[in-house]
Amino acid sequence: MLLEAYLEPHLRNALEQIGAAELVTPELEVPKIPEHGDLATTVALQLARPLRRPPRQIAEEIVRHLQLPSEDVAVEIAGPGFINFRFTADFFTRLLRQIADLGDTFGQLSIGKGKRANVEYVSANPTGPLHLGHGRNAALGDTIANLLTWCGYEVTREYYFNNAGNQMALLGKSIYARYRQLLGDEYPFPSDGYHGDYIWEIARGLVERYGDALREETEEHLAICRQEGETWCFAHIRQTLERMGIWHDIYFNEDSLYRDGKVDAVLQALRERGLLYEQDGALWIALSRFGRQDRVLVKSTGEGTYRLPDIAYHRDKLERGYDLIVDVLGADHITTIEDVITAVGALGYDTSRIKVVLHQFVTLTEGGQQVKMSKRSGKSYTLDELLEELGPDVVRFFFLMRAPSTHLEFELELARQQTEVNPVFYLQYAHARICSIFRYASERGIVPDETADTRCLIHPSEQALIKLLVRFPERVRKAAQLYEPQLLAEYLREVAQAFHAFYHEHRIIGAETPEHMHARFVLARLTQRVLRNGLAILGIQAPERMERAAEPLLH
RNA sequence: GCGCCCGUAGCUCAGCGGGAUAGAGCAUCGGCCUUCUAAGCCGAGGGUCGCAGGUUCAAAUCCUGCCGGGCGCGCCA
Numbered sequence: 001m002l003l004e005a006y007l008e009p010h011l012r013n014a015l016e017q018i019g020a021a022e023l024v025t026p027e028l029e030v031p032k033i034p035e036h037g038d039l040a041t042t043v044a045l046q047l048a049r050p051l052r053r054p055p056r057q058i059a060e061e062i063v064r065h066l067q068l069p070s071e072d073v074a075v076e077i078a079g080p081g082f083i084n085f086r087f088t089a090d091f092f093t094r095l096l097r098q099i100a101d102l103g104d105t106f107g108q109l110s111i112g113k114g115k116r117a118n119v120e121y122v123s124a125n126p127t128g129p130l131h132l133g134h135g136r137n138a139a140l141g142d143t144i145a146n147l148l149t150w151c152g153y154e155v156t157r158e159y160y161f162n163n164a165g166n167q168m169a170l171l172g173k174s175i176y177a178r179y180r181q182l183l184g185d186e187y188p189f190p191s192d193g194y195h196g197d198y199i200w201e202i203a204r205g206l207v208e209r210y211g212d213a214l215r216e217e218t219e220e221h222l223a224i225c226r227q228e229g230e231t232w233c234f235a236h237i238r239q240t241l242e243r244m245g246i247w248h249d250i251y252f253n254e255d256s257l258y259r260d261g262k263v264d265a266v267l268q269a270l271r272e273r274g275l276l277y278e279q280d281g282a283l284w285i286a287l288s289r290f291g292r293q294d295r296v297l298v299k300s301t302g303e304g305t306y307r308l309p310d311i312a313y314h315r316d317k318l319e320r321g322y323d324l325i326v327d328v329l330g331a332d333h334i335t336t337i338e339d340v341i342t343a344v345g346a347l348g349y350d351t352s353r354i355k356v357v358l359h360q361f362v363t364l365t366e367g368g369q370q371v372k373m374s375k376r377s378g379k380s381y382t383l384d385e386l387l388e389e390l391g392p393d394v395v396r397f398f399f400l401m402r403a404p405s406t407h408l409e410f411e412l413e414l415a416r417q418q419t420e421v422n423p424v425f426y427l428q429y430a431h432a433r434i435c436s437i438f439r440y441a442s443e444r445g446i447v448p449d450e451t452a453d454t455r456c457l458i459h460p461s462e463q464a465l466i467k468l469l470v471r472f473p474e475r476v477r478k479a480a481q482l483y484e485p486q487l488l489a490e491y492l493r494e495v496a497q498a499f500h501a502f503y504h505e506h507r508i509i510g511a512e513t514p515e516h517m518h519a520r521f522v523l524a525r526l527t528q529r530v531l532r533n534g535l536a537i538l539g540i541q542a543p544e545r546m547e548r549a550a551e552p553l554l555h
Numbered sequence: 556g557c558g559c560c561c562g563u564a565g566c567u568c569a570g571c572g573g574g575a576u577a578g579a580g581c582a583u584c585g586g587c588c589u590u591c592u593a594a595g596c597c598g599a600g601g602g603u604c605g606c607a608g609g610u611u612c613a614a615a616u617c618c619u620g621c622c623g624g625g626c627g628c629g630c631c632a
Contacts, residue, residue: 033576042574048612055612079575080612125632167632282630293557299630306632331626334559360560361626368566401580402568405560407625409567414581422594423580429594440591482572490569493579504587504596546594 002474003039004028006069007085011041014065018058023050028085030471037076037084038467044081055081089458092466093519097454099470100522107472107533109480112153112324118317119145121328122241122248123160126233127171128196130240130383132362133330136408138383139399139539140359140485141328142246146537147480147488153324157247160313162254163230165306170194171233172226176217178203179225183212202232236384243387244396245539257312263304266312267297269347290342307336311343318349325354326483334358357483359404366412390415393540397424400485400538423493425546427535430496432546433503434528439545441509441521450525452518461502465523468498472530476537485538492534499527 011026024046028039044059051058059081066075072091076084099106121141124134142157149155162168174194180187182203193199206214206228214221241247257263267283270276275286281300285307288294297308317325329337337356345351364371364381372380387395394415401423402408415422441448457466471491479487508524511517532542 029574031575032570032578036575040575042613045574045612082575127632162632165632280630284630293628296630301630303630305630310632331560334626335628336632338558358559363625365567406568407561411567411581414567425594426580429592433592433595437591444591486569490579497579500595501597503591507591509591546592 003087003470007039007073010067010069011043011062013067014062015043017065018061020047020051020058023047031084034464036078036082037086039085041083041085042081044077044083048081059083089463090455092463092470093455093457095470096457096466096523096526100450100454100526104529104533106526106529107150107476109151109473109477111477111480112148112151115153115323116156116321117145117148117153117324117326118156118158118320118322119148119326119328120158120160120317121145122237122246124237125162125165125167126230126237127167128194128233129198130237132364132381132383132386132410135244135383135386135395136359136362136399137328137330138241138244138246139396140357140404141326142244142539143396143400143485143537144326144328144357144480144483146539147476147483147485148324148326150476150533150537151480156249156322158250158252159248160252160254162306162309164255168226168230169222171229172222174199175202175206175225175229176214176222179206179214182207183215185215198232198236199229202229205232240382240384240387243384244392252313254309254313257309257316258304262312262316263309266308266315266347269315270297270311270343273346275343275346285343287339287342290346292339292342295339307339307343310336310340314340314344314354315347315349318344318353323353326357327354328357328359331358331360355483357404360407362399362408362410364410364412368411371412386410393428394422394424396539397489401489403484403486424540427492427496427531428541428543429546430499431528431531431535431542432544434499434524434531435544437508437524438521438528444509446509446517448521448525449518450522452522453515454519454522456513456516456519457523459506461498461505462520462523465495465498465502465527468495469526469530472534476534488534488537492531492538495527495530495534499524499531 007028008026011028012021015021015024015026020043024043026041026043028041031037031040044055044062047053047058048055056077059077063075063077063083068075070091072088074086074088076086078084119141121144122130122134122138124130130138145155145157170190170192171194173190177187177189177193178199181189182200202225206225210224214224267276270285275289276297277284277286282296283298284294285297286294295307296305297311298304314325327337337358341351341354341356344354383395398410398415399408438448457463475491476488479485479491502523506516506520508517508520511520535542
């Protein structure tokens with residue numbers, strides 16, 4: 001139960017009585033400063049102009065007509081005309097009791113109930129190992145999918161890839177060239193080929209399996225190289241993702257759109273709407289009618305450009321009946337995706353169901369200096385290397401703690417050297433600490449009373465923690481609806497901080513009375529649950545214990 | 556030239572569906588372990604919220620222009 005919902009009808013009522021209901025919406029917000037109460041409204045300030053009266057006077061009139069739902073809430077007028085509401089400590093302790101009874105369902109939302117969502121992310125073509133940008137995309141997409149699941153959506157996680165285009169052909173040629181070189185032939189490497197060590201590795205595999213049987217440069221042999229490359233790359237991509245705790249329900253192959261006639265169908269539909277025209281032997285789509293630029297869909301060679309299957313793909317997703325379609329893409333896709341959505345919209349589809357989450361690029365720094373190459377491999381850093389060095393929790397958290405729209409600087413020294421001051425560990429530590437308290441209790445034969453009365457939790461640090469925990473559902477909702485996981489990460493940090501502060505001020509085991517002990521167990525249990533569920537949404541472990549850093553011996 | 560994103564403390568960034576004294580982490584300085592994990596807590600210093608206009612009772616937040624940085628703008632994906 002949200003506090004806002006508790007008060008809003010009464011505020012609305014008061015506004016109606018003074019005849020101002022039409023002029024303003026009865027919005028309530030949480031003041032930044034605790035001294036300003038638990039909720040506040042600025043309606044009186046907003047009404048000052050239309051009513052042509054001083055805001056304070058209006059506030060007084062509203063308050064006079066306000067019938068408060070219970071003795072638990074007090075009202076005051078402050079500053080130029082803010083109306084502040086303050087709930088009693090007793091109210092919050094009883095709220096804690098109610099929320100604790102909800103168990104793991106606390107915070108779960110129903111806004112997506114009965115709805116289906118599709119989240120597409122990673123979607124890297126199998127031409128090489130994943131890099132840092134893919135990592136951010138993967139962490140974001142996976143967390144958004146988790147958030148939507150938490151909101152009640154039935155979520156499909158999808159990976160879209162192309163294994164037929166120029167890029168893949170080039171991969172095959174690169175592998176073939178390395179293969180020939182391994183056989184001792186002088187064979188030129190394609191100028192724009194893939195240079196990574198993995199190409200050598202794949203080629204070595206071919207030598208082992210085929211010997212020199214593929215030496216002759218035929219379409220068939222190149223196809224084997226290409227296929228081998230795809231298999232290898234996909235296996236590694238999936239392994240990397242698995243390391244991050246990521247999997248997909250559907251791997252959607254771009255090529256299938258051609259095979260199933262969906263590309264032709266899209267061309268047909270566009271043609272029927274008069275959106276296609278020929279020029280210079282190519283087929284163009286007239287996006288300029290929608291304030292955009294015309295684009296080639298079919299090249300003069302007869303091949304489609306990538307935009308064509310992209311349009312067919314989005315049409316397909318819309319046809320599959322999802323209520324919500326989320327595309328998680330790097331910033332370089334802006335122009336393309338807008339073209340695609342415009343085209344699909346021109347075909348008469350409701351594109352408001354499509355939500356594009358664009359994230360900016362990632363730069364890796366070490367001590368403030370930009371790192372372009374991995375020290376070990378001498379090549380650009382792969383996601384795998386980062387995972388190996390830092391572990392999945394740190395990597396995921398670093399990718400998630402910034403807003404998708406901002407450029408992300410991944411500071412290696414902070415992530416690596418200062419594992420002890422790392423923001424991830426701060427959250428995990430709070431959880432481990434709570435687990436430790438329950439372990440300690442159990443060892444001493446203390447059984448926490450999960451149904452204990454919590455009304456004695458009236459100290460400021462206890463109240464602050466309760467007030468924060470109450471906000472969990474609303475904060476998750478905001479993160480989900482804005483597709484901004486960093487909001488949840490920030491909230492969890494606040495919870496951890498409030499718990500640590502509470503912990504230092506009060507004892508649980510050894511509290512002043514048994515009543516306090518059991519009430520605090522309830523509070524600790526709820527904190528633990530919020531941290532565990534919140535971390536689970538971010539895809540980060542909530543460890544039950546953490547190693548204590550070895551203390552240096554003092555002499 | 557056009558489009559999208561960013562410009563907030565020494566550094567990295569929250570806040571930006573307008574609101575009352577602009578926050579966090581790191582870094583710096585000072586306190587706190589004979590009791591449930593000090594990967595912690597408490598405190599201090601540090602900011603013309605890029606600049607200039609505009610809208611508003613109220614602007615870091617909305618609008619316009621400019622400056623600075625990133626990414627796109629292909630019959631590549």
